[in-house]
Amino acid sequence: MPRAATTTDAFNAVAEPKRRMIIDALARAGGALGVGAIVAALGLPQPTVSKHLGVLREVGLVSVERAGQHRVYRLCPEELKAMYDWLKQYEQMWTHQLDRIKQRAERMQRDAASRPHRTT
Amino acid sequence: MPRAATTTDAFNAVAEPKRRMIIDALARAGGALGVGAIVAALGLPQPTVSKHLGVLREVGLVSVERAGQHRVYRLCPEELKAMYDWLKQYEQMWTHQLDRIKQRAERMQRDAASRPHRTT
DNA sequence: CGATCATATGCCTTTATGGGAATATGTCAA
DNA sequence: TTGACATATTCCCATAAAGGCATATGATCG
Known part of the structure; x- marks a missing residue:
């Protein structure tokens, strides 16, 4: 049996250091940032950031909101x-x-x- | 690149639910238990428990102490x-x-x- | 409409995982 | 020494992960 999916729960999602960095960046920015801002802040490739955000979203650690052609990701502290x-x-x-x-x-x-x- | 090793840090180690159960069991018992006691408490196969304990040990979440033919695992709260x-x-x-x-x-x-x- | 910007998604490869069963190591007792 | 007991260590398998790159979707502007 392989390892549990990263999208299983917050524990699995947060095990990846880059995802923790994203969370840290969101918190430093007051809780919300656009994808581009995260990419700029962390210096990671955009697809990488998008995929990690997808995982964080799937476990409920962040929520998304469309803002024109941007998307704003917001930290959900409950998880x-x-x-x-x-x-x-x-x-x-x-x-x-x-x-x-x-x-x-x-x-x-x-x-x-x-x-x-x-x-x- | 595969996922980071489970033995990378406490975050990765603790992502596995059975390892969290082991930690919980140790805490309920006051911080330390022998392997057999953990096996009995959780109803998991002994090799499974031993392997999980190995991971927890490698990241410093528990320490081992030989006691005759038993081994006592103790929770290390620092991690x-x-x-x-x-x-x-x-x-x-x-x-x-x-x-x-x-x-x-x-x-x-x-x-x-x-x-x-x-x-x- | 066509171009451009912002973001998401797909494909491919390498690699570690966790379970199960069997077996090895190590320790005590007679 | 031999044997019971406690724990660790193999071996095998199916699977999903993360990165890189290319590309698809989607919105905005002229």
């Missing part, structure tokens, strides 16, 4: 939120881990302060 | 944090969007209240 929610579930794992490291550092410092100085 | 950070960047997009919807609803309600009733 990103779904991924975010999955990851947020684990947030405490690294914050707790960092807490533990910090606490250990503080404890070591306290111990060092309350102990007679040693110079060697 | 998840990297993905989380990328997504967190967009957090305001959906919170703002919800704010806007809410504000619009309130405004409409205010307007309706301060306007003479109309019955048609």
Whole structure:
């Protein structure tokens, strides 16, 4: 069985770095850009960008709107939120881990302060 | 050019749903499980689980530790944090969007209240 | 209408994937 | 040592991916 289609869900779509770049570019521009602007911003061939936009659209990460002969792609954050929610579930794992490291550092410092100085 | 390898980064590794299930199972168990336990928890064939664990390990999402004839896989949250950070960047997009919807609803309600009733 | 610009789509090739079944490696117990 | 057990590693297959390039569609202007 081959790998799941890139258009299966946001996870698969976003696995491709160029698609993440497109998302980043859209966000930097306030959420929406025309294809030409994306092509210019990323320096990628136009067909490449169009195909990636197609994938992003199919999974609902962006929407399109015709504007004359241009097409404006707009970021749809809901799908990103779904991924975010999955990851947020684990947030405490690294914050707790960092807490533990910090606490250990503080404890070591306290111990060092309350102990007679040693110079060697 | 084919798709980027699944072992390229956490994004690619996590695109496979079964690998996400493994991560979920590890988290539910407090962060670590033996292979057998994962196999039992997910009902997947053992070779399948081993291969997926191999991918997760290669991208640093889990670490292994030998324990006799068992092997304990432990979740490494740092790689998840990297993905989380990328997504967190967009957090305001959906919170703002919800704010806007809410504000619009309130405004409409205010307007309706301060306007003479109309019955048609 | 014809030309031009903006974008999408098709074709081709190379390559890694995930599943399944069988088997190899490695570890413990008697 | 031999054998049970736990896990990893093959091998094979069908499939879809992404890039490059050419071309099709579609809108606008003169």
